[in-house]
Amino acid sequence: xxxxxxxxxxxxxxxxxxxxxxxxxxxxxxxxxxxxxxxxxxxxxxxxxxxxxxxxxxxxxxxxxxxxxxxxxxxxxxxxxxxxxxxxxxxxxxxxxxxxxxxxxxxxxxxxxxxxxxxxxxxxxxxxxxxxxxxxxxxxxxxxxxxxxxxxxxxxxxxxxxxxxxxxxxxxxxxxx
Amino acid sequence: xxxxxxxxxxxxxxxxxxxxxxxxxxxxxxxxxxxxxxxxxxxxxxxxxxxxxxxxxxxxxxxxxxxxxxxxxxxxxxxxxxxxxxxxxxxxxxxxxxxxxxxxxxxxxxxxxxxxxxxxxxxxxxxxxxxxxxxxxxxxxxxxxxxxxxxxxxxxxxxxxxxxxxxxxxxxxxxxxxxxxxxxxxxxxxxxxxxxxxxxxxxxxxxxxxxxxxxxxxxxxxxxxxxxxxxxxxxxxxxxxxxxxxxxxxxxxxxxxxxxxxxxxxxxxxxxxxxxxxxxxxxxxxxxxxxxxxxxxxxxxxxxxxxxxxxxxxxxxxxxxxxxxxxxxxxxxxxxxxxxxxxxxxxxxxxxxxxxxxxxxxxxxxxxxxxxxxxxxxxxxxxxxxxxxxxxxxxxxxxxxxxxxxxxxxxxxxxxxxxxxxxxxxxxxxxxxxxxxxxxxxxxxxxxxxxxxxxxxxxxxxxxxxxxxxxxxxxxxxxxxxxxxxxxxxxxxxxxxxxxxxxxxxxxxxxxxxxxxxxxxxxxxxxxxxxxxxxxxxxxxxxxxxxxxxxxxxxxxxxxxxxxxxxxxxxxxxxxxxxxxxxxxxxxxxxxxxxxxxxxxxxxxxxxxxxxxxxxxxxxxxxxxxxxxxxxxxxxxxxxxxxxxxxxxxxxxxxxxxxxxxxxx
Numbered sequence: 001x002x003x004x005x006x007x008x009x010x011x012x013x014x015x016x017x018x019x020x021x022x023x024x025x026x027x028x029x030x031x032x033x034x035x036x037x038x039x040x041x042x043x044x045x046x047x048x049x050x051x052x053x054x055x056x057x058x059x060x061x062x063x064x065x066x067x068x069x070x071x072x073x074x075x076x077x078x079x080x081x082x083x084x085x086x087x088x089x090x091x092x093x094x095x096x097x098x099x100x101x102x103x104x105x106x107x108x109x110x111x112x113x114x115x116x117x118x119x120x121x122x123x124x125x126x127x128x129x130x131x132x133x134x135x136x137x138x139x140x141x142x143x144x145x146x147x148x149x150x151x152x153x154x155x156x157x158x159x160x161x162x163x164x165x166x167x168x169x170x171x172x173x174x175x176x177x
Numbered sequence: 178x179x180x181x182x183x184x185x186x187x188x189x190x191x192x193x194x195x196x197x198x199x200x201x202x203x204x205x206x207x208x209x210x211x212x213x214x215x216x217x218x219x220x221x222x223x224x225x226x227x228x229x230x231x232x233x234x235x236x237x238x239x240x241x242x243x244x245x246x247x248x249x250x251x252x253x254x255x256x257x258x259x260x261x262x263x264x265x266x267x268x269x270x271x272x273x274x275x276x277x278x279x280x281x282x283x284x285x286x287x288x289x290x291x292x293x294x295x296x297x298x299x300x301x302x303x304x305x306x307x308x309x310x311x312x313x314x315x316x317x318x319x320x321x322x323x324x325x326x327x328x329x330x331x332x333x334x335x336x337x338x339x340x341x342x343x344x345x346x347x348x349x350x351x352x353x354x355x356x357x358x359x360x361x362x363x364x365x366x367x368x369x370x371x372x373x374x375x376x377x378x379x380x381x382x383x384x385x386x387x388x389x390x391x392x393x394x395x396x397x398x399x400x401x402x403x404x405x406x407x408x409x410x411x412x413x414x415x416x417x418x419x420x421x422x423x424x425x426x427x428x429x430x431x432x433x434x435x436x437x438x439x440x441x442x443x444x445x446x447x448x449x450x451x452x453x454x455x456x457x458x459x460x461x462x463x464x465x466x467x468x469x470x471x472x473x474x475x476x477x478x479x480x481x482x483x484x485x486x487x488x489x490x491x492x493x494x495x496x497x498x499x500x501x502x503x504x505x506x507x508x509x510x511x512x513x514x515x516x517x518x519x520x521x522x523x524x525x526x527x528x529x530x531x532x533x534x535x536x537x538x539x540x541x542x543x544x545x546x547x548x549x550x551x552x553x554x555x556x557x558x559x560x561x562x563x564x565x566x567x568x569x570x571x572x573x574x575x576x577x578x579x580x581x582x583x584x585x586x587x588x589x590x591x592x593x594x595x596x597x598x599x600x601x602x603x604x605x606x607x608x609x610x611x612x613x614x615x616x617x618x619x620x621x622x623x624x625x626x627x628x629x630x631x632x633x634x635x636x637x638x639x640x641x642x643x644x645x646x647x648x649x650x651x652x653x654x655x656x657x658x659x660x661x662x663x664x665x666x667x668x669x670x671x672x673x674x675x676x677x678x679x680x681x682x683x684x685x686x687x688x689x690x691x692x693x694x695x696x697x698x699x700x701x702x703x704x705x706x707x708x709x710x711x712x713x714x715x716x717x718x719x720x721x722x723x724x725x726x727x728x729x730x731x732x733x734x735x736x737x738x739x740x741x742x743x744x745x746x747x748x749x750x751x752x753x754x755x756x757x758x759x760x761x762x763x764x765x766x767x768x769x770x771x772x773x774x775x776x777x778x779x780x781x782x783x784x785x786x787x788x789x790x791x792x793x794x795x796x797x798x799x800x801x802x803x804x805x806x807x808x809x810x811x812x813x814x815x816x817x818x819x820x821x822x823x824x825x826x827x828x829x830x831x832x833x834x835x836x837x838x839x840x841x842x
Contacts (some may be wrong), residue, residue, distance in 0.1 A: 003210075007203050015197065025195045033202065037209040041217075107183065107191040126188040128196060154182040161183065 010057070012128025013135050014064055019028040020068040020120040021068050031071055051068075057137030109153055118153035120144055220364045229355035232264035232348065235315075236271055236356075267352060270345035272315075273374045330381045335389075335400070339810035342378065346814060350821045355481075369817040372411035373832035379404035382811070389719050392764040392804045394796065400811045407815035411822060432675060468753075515781035521567050523778045524574070554779065556593045556743045561782035563597060571599055572823045582607050591639035595646075596685075605647055614640040620653050627657060630665035634682050647691050659692035666699065674726055677710055677743040684750055696751060700819045703753035707744055712736040713761070721765030735767055738779050744785045760796060760804070762787060 014035065018028040039060045041048075046059040046167070111122055124135045126148070136143045228363015313321065329338035351369060362501065383401035440463035447457045555574070562569050578599050581590045586609060593602045605611070618640055633636060641658065644650050650658070662683045669675050680703060687694045710723045712734050723744040741762065753759070767785045769779060788795055802809065 003207070004203060007206055008199070011197070011199065011202060015195075016192075019195070029197045029202065033209055036206045036267045037213055040206075040210060041213055086761065104187070107187055109190065111188075123192065126185065127192045137262045146262075151182070154185075154188070157183040157188075160183050174219075 001041060002097045006040065007054075009134055010036075010060055011129040014060065014127070016123035016127040016130075017061065017120065017138060018068055019121045020116070021065075023068060023105045025070065027071065029126050031067050033065065035060065035067045038088065038106055039063045053134075053137045054140070055132070061138050061140070078177035093176065095106060106161055107157065110157045113160055114153055114156060118149055122153045122157075125150060184716040228263055230353050232267045232271075232352040233356065235264055235268055236352070253713060263348065264352075267345055267348035268315075268318060269325075269341060271321045271615075272319050273326070273345075273377060281470050326378075326381060334381060334497075335397075336807045336810065338381075338816060339807055343810055343814055343817070346817050352815055354824065363820060364825045367550050368411045368822045370824060375408045375411065375815065376818055376820055377405050378811075378814075379408060384825055390714065391720070392758070392760045393807070394763060394767055394801055395768055395805055396767060397807065402814060403811050404809065407818060410819065433467050433471055436463050436470075439505070440464035440467060479810075509612060515777055517565065517567060518560050520589070520782055521562050521569055521779045524555065526560050526573060555775065557738065558778045558782040559597045561785060565785075571597075577598055578604070586610060588639060592635060595639045595642040599642075600646070604644065605643055608643060609645055611640065613645055615649070619644075619657065621657070624657070627803060629661070630668040631661050634665060634679055634686075636654060638682055638686065641686055642689060650690060655690045655692055658690055659687060662687055663694075666694070670702065673704065676725060677706065677723060677740050677747060678725070680706065681743045681746055684747070700751050703747055703751045707747060707754050707757070710740065710744065711757070712765075719765050720769075721761035721763075738766075738783060742783045742786065745783060745790065749786070749790055753792070758802070759787065759790075759793060761764035763796065764804075780817050809815050 002032070011032065013030045015028050015095075017027055018031050018035075021029055039056075042063075043056070043059075047055055093113045111119060112137045114122065121135060121141075124130065124138070125132065132143050263266070278569070303304060325341075326338055329335065329341075377399045382404065383398070389397075440460045442455070443460035443463065447460060475490050500555050541626070548618040559571075574597075578590070578594045580596075581587055582604055591608070614637065618631070618637060666680070666683045670681060684694050709727055712720055712724055714716075714720060717737050720736070722738070724734040725740045745762070748754075748757075763784065766780045766787070768780065787793065796804075
């Protein structure tokens with residue numbers, strides 16, 4: 001596996017994973033770049049061999065977690081306002097956001113309200129066209145587990161969206177009255 | 178009922194704005210990589226923690242640099258005093274584990290390169306110079322560490338030494354892993370350094386006196402053996418991917434000759450005394466090794482080239498194949514208690530004919546050549562068999578007794594035979610000296626000798642027992658004997674050559690003549706004698722046993738198995754003295770390695786006697802772990818060294834280190 005292939009394989013799920021921990025999207029991308037750099041430089045130290053995707057995925061996740069912790073510590077030391085509430089993840093981005101429809105905004109809001117494990121796989125899998133296998137390698141779980149979580153996440157999202165729509169309809173009706 | 182799910186397209190569309198540009202991302206990563214590489218070249222230690230930086234300042238980094246001479250010029254940034262203090266704790270391990278190995282292998286490498294006349298000598302010479310400079314800078318500290326290690330071992334603080342080593346080694350491993358992350362060091366360097374450190378510790382713990390003091394239930398030779406095993410495993414990584422054996426022509430002929438002579442000597446010992454089966458194993462191993470080396474030497478001489486290239490795995494595998502069976506046999510011999518059936522078989526098979534038809538070589542130095550069934554070798558396990566009421570057949574020892582009766586009628590042999598019950602009524606008429614000895618002992622019509630102690634009681638023991646067996650003692654004679662035995666007992670108080678054997682004989686003989694001793698009267702006295710005879714602080718032998726005699730110079734008070742057996746029999750009669758540490762006695766009776774098995778049945782019998790004492794319980798698992806703390810500490814240290822080696826990165830070595838210049842790639 002060369003560097004380009006390595007980045008291409010893990011870029012999307014890793015940024016999604018870091019974002020799911022609580023980093024804003026632009027910072028998540030930076031942390032991911034640092035993690036790729038450190039993991040590639042020290043790849044010989046990866047136990048089990050860095051050519052094995054499952055081993056290297058776990059190794060990369062560990063490196064990224066360490067980088068994320070360093071970033072979080074630095075941030076708290078600088079006393080920059082940092083709220084780790086996961087419900088604000090998607091709002092704190094500085095990336096250019098394309099004009100969105102009302103439905104997509106609602107969907108983003110629903111993703112924010114998902115339980116951690118479900119939100120994690122959604123961000124990792126759907127951010128880019130990443131295969132379930134690569135997500136599973138990065139999280140050190142089975143493909144079946146990821147598939148199960150994705151299914152639960154989509155079902156939960158549907159429920160959340162339906163609840164939101166019902167509430168909005170009721171509010172509108174009340175306003176009409 | 179169909180489940181309504183959010184569509185995947187919607188999810189992708191929702192997250193699409195957060196995607197990064199792939200090309201930009203890759204370019205950023207490559208840029209960061211380039212910066213990191215530049216940074217590593219300029220300052221390899223930039224990413225280290227403050228503690229690692231402080232500890233790295235104590236290490237001559239040249240040994241990790243692999244020819245990168247610029248590394249040594251790096252100056253460490255000042256760190257907090259606490260980190261410096263912590264780094265000094267790692268200093269002993271750095272001295273012990275890193276520098277010894279690094280120095281030796283660096284010198285070896287220089288010599289090899291000089292022989293092959295290659296230019297790489299500069300790097301190794303620089304390493305050697307850096308080490309020499311480091312040694313000059315830290316001379317006091319190095320001597321302090323070496324002296325402390327040796328003194329702690331010699332003065333029986335091995336446990337403390339291992340605790341210090343473990344703490345220090347743990348800290349050093351943190352530094353090593355940090356350095357490995359920074360690209361300094363590799364598996365070969367780490368294995369060499371740690372292996373030499375373990376070798377030093379193994380030598381220290383294998384020295385005389387190590388493990389003799391204190392309570393240990395396992396033979397402390399295991400500590401050194403475990404350390405040597407750790408060294409053997411690390412040996413597989415000394416040469417990188419391949420291990421080069423020396424040219425056989427360099428192996429001196431005298432070495433092969435000595436190996437061969439040792440093999441033949443061991444074979445001869447086994448032939449004379451088949452009981453010593455370990456000699457056969459030693460003979461086979463030494464013989465095979467010397468023959469193999471000789472054949473390889475011959476081939477090397479004929480072909481005029483190095484003997485062989487051995488792959489790392491093959492080398493490690495060979496070491497393991499040899500080491501594991503030997504260690505397993507050793508440990509199993511130490512951990513497995515000797516079964517009762519084996520003690521019985523040993524006692525029953527004790528026969529001159531079975532021992533090769535010749536007098537055992539070890540008996541020539543003592544009176545044993547006249548008396549093959551001695552107290553320590555036969556009587557103790559035999560009495561244990563009799564006391565345990567195990568069905569037995571003493572026909573072989575009976576034959577020795579018959580030979581003895583037909584011959585010189587050694588009084589010691591007769592004493593043993595009477596005490597164990599080998600003598601039958603038919604034998605009594607054959608005892609030539611019986612009448613004379615009996616008369617000398619009992620013919621005292623005026624009671625002149627009544628107030629005098631019996632001298633040489635162990636030689637007259639059989640006379641009294643024979644008289645009782647023949648029912649030739651009147652009540653008066655029994656009283657007379659009882660008086661003299663009591664006088665002898667009282668005289669022992671002031672006897673310079675007081676023996677526990679004599680105390681036991683008196684007690685038993687008074688029982689035999691049906692005039693039992695007043696136990697309450699003598700209890701405190703016997704307890705004091707037991708305490709006096711116990712060897713508590715030994716330097717050159719295992720502590721905890723009971724001595725034959727008590728002499729002024731404590732160094733000469735060595736515990737013996739016979740005296741320890743007597744002490745335990747006395748404790749079963751008079752009770753256990755207050756404050757007597759029975760675990761120390763157990764420690765003295767611990768199993769020895771399989772090549773010292775001559776007295777293992779005696780040890781097992783005495784240990785069982787000890788465990789049978791009223792109110793005595795076997796040690797718990799916690800006590801086992803507590804008293805074997807040195808061994809556990811050594812195992813932890815070995816595990817740490819192996820962990821450090823296996824987790825360090827593998828770096829390809831320079832061709833000159835692994836293969837000769839003219840060898841085909």
